[in-house]
Amino acid sequence: MRDRADRTGWAKALLYLRIALHVAGRYGVRPRAFGWNPLRYAVFLGRALRLLLAFRHDKPMRTRQGWKLNLYVPAYPSAAFFHTIEAKLLFRPPGPTTVVYSMTKACQYKCPHCYQRNDKGADAEEAQLLATARRLQDIGVALFDIEGGEPFMRYDRLLALVRALDERSEIWVNTTGQGVTPERLEELRRGGAAGLMVSVHSPDSSLHDAFCGVPGAFETACACVRMARKAGLAVTLNSVLSEEELQRGRLSELMALADELGCHFVQLIHPKPSGAWLGRDDQMQRGGAIIRQVEEAHRHYNSGASTCITALAAQVFEERPDMLGCTAGAIDRFYVNANGELQPCEFLNISFGNLARESFEVVYGRMRTAFPNARTDWLCCTQASEIHRLFVESGSKHTPLPWELTRELVAGWDRGEPTPLYRKLRIYEGDDAGGPLGPVQS
Template sequence: MSAARRPAVVRRPRHPVGERPFIVIWEATRACPLACLHCRAEAQTARHPEELDGAAARRVMDQVAAFGRPSPLFVITGGDPFQRPDLIELVAYGTRLGLRVAVSPSGTPTLTRENLAAIREAGAVAVSLSLDGSTAERHDAFRGVPGVYEWTLEGWRAARELGLKVQVNTTVTRHSLDDLADVAAVVRREGALLWSGFLLVPTGRGERLDGLTPEETEDALHFLYDCGAVFATKTTEGHHFRRVALQRAVLDARGERPELGPLYARLSERAAELGLFEGERRAVRRPPMDVSSGRGFVFVSHTGEVHPSGFLPLSAGNVRESELMDLYRGSELFTALRDPSRLGGKCGRCEFRTVCGGSRSRAYGVSRDVLAADPYCAYRPGSFPYQEELRVLTESMRTQGTPSPYVQ
């Protein structure tokens, strides 16, 4: 098959990421009744007095729309966005501007069919929900409140029935490592547009959790890749998933398997016991999107601070005083993150640096150097044996029409 007709292994956004983001996430509030062990926002039960009010939130959406059509995906997150009484009004306003609006609610008593129907009626196209354990005991222990598992499943089913697309997020920590195959089985059973494995970043409450070893991370990423054969998968703060996709494409073409560790073996064995990979398989694997902190991605906090990611607590400025477009395009922080030649350590030496680049959030969380190497990466630069095949695949990555992450 010619390079021109070869299916994409990694997708790039349609527009240059230096000009406009692919996705904008707005933290509508930090109020949330849960006590999740990993919470980057260290959510509180009450709303912050300096939260962006409705008028300021509408100005943010105006600025997102100003990037042009097709507009960036606009995700309203929290905390729990349903803690804002004006959420429905804001979803409707963003929709009228032409934004594709998604909402990321918490699994609380507010996650009702009525609330989901209201955001759907207002124009929301999708929701993302968190599932951090395959059973109520495991998930509720991680979320800090009993009943969250059932609220999440009920909301998940209601959202699908209402026609909302559902993304399911799972935090990959030591707590969840050996449960990943069982979580995947729940995702396949219940049905979701996308399953995202979030590789823990040591920020907020997450600083108190045990991190993964690079080898465990590698095994988990390859297991997520395997799951992509039966339902769509992605990662959050696991940018080396794009490296894995490229490596596996080359190895698959040669009929070879990667050499992986004991965690991968355990997950694969458990997946076989569950019949996870049996039955219908996807006709086309969903390629990961080449988007990273500050490079196609921007986060606006509850008080208006503009960050490259919600997990990277460095601000380029505030939307109360500066235009989002100016901060995204021209701030030193964002432009540095879009320049792979500035990466340090092994990330800077790696042949995958332009398509992976490592998690800048995790690098900062561990070293306080936003351009340092990602401490969760096990890959040794230059060690992949089939560099010519890799070069052909990398060169075939081209700007092309790319759908929203919430659209098949």
């Protein structure tokens, strides 16, 4: 079976139909899950379809695990795919889909945009790291984006973490490529890893090297991609392209490079005023024109008009108000940093507590209280100046802001308008969740 193919047009519509029929059949034989109520089952199907159709602007990509409708939706028909559907539509409250899970702060690169540049503290104890990861699977996390620092700098720990997770989650590892070998990739794939996200911040080798502060970084990244493809792993290129490069049309060069290397996705990440860039105002790509340009590119590269097989996952498209909005705070995603701080998003330098000092239930519960339902404001942009102010005024030497300061921030914040998609799904508090046709509490 080919592990890299795309679907557009009618082929994509047929894939959606196949998934819809499979979901209907799989849950149709479980009437107990719907309280023996056919109406509940029909509502569940309607919600599942609405949720999946949110990704209709994306291009399904085939990996060894199956068809990925979106970079952050586990491949169909994997166990992780169905874990996503159940956590979102049958758990009460709904579970998050993705965690960005930092397992070490060790890194030799000096990227200027690092969102954890000011984070301090030793890496969490390995026992805590593994126990938390398993706990996250239980609350619904179906996609682990394991990151560092550079995870391959603590390879044994990375392998132990991958092996600790079961098939309910799809596992991706973020890397610069440093420390990657064919043997390690083979071991990770056998352990359950689905793919690598490899950082390439410019298609121009000298610009990427300069950005990372490491000569040869570009070659290291490309060699890593080739090794990963040979090992049968899926690959995403992660890129924070500068505004200047976007204006010069460099995204097409990046897509061509990704296609040539056999990548499944390019994830275009919008620059954020967080971490090393906390307090920064310029070059954050806030202008409407640049955002429209990226949205247009997202549509193009995910359509039949593109000659690239590689799909584009542009963050500014996926976080549009009429798409998913801001999914921080475990609406869909959240972040655990290397020493166990629980954050609503990797780009928000605030913490709801440290998992080494307080129980998971307490810390996670605080975060969910601050994020009862989905909203549309990009908090990494709208709250950045307030986070920076608290950081400066408190005289903090490091991030994330501790719970005492985070509490002050979240007490009065405005997260924007409700996200229409989630409002229509009616699964969150305030969106009529738990009504007569809500999920059955198991």
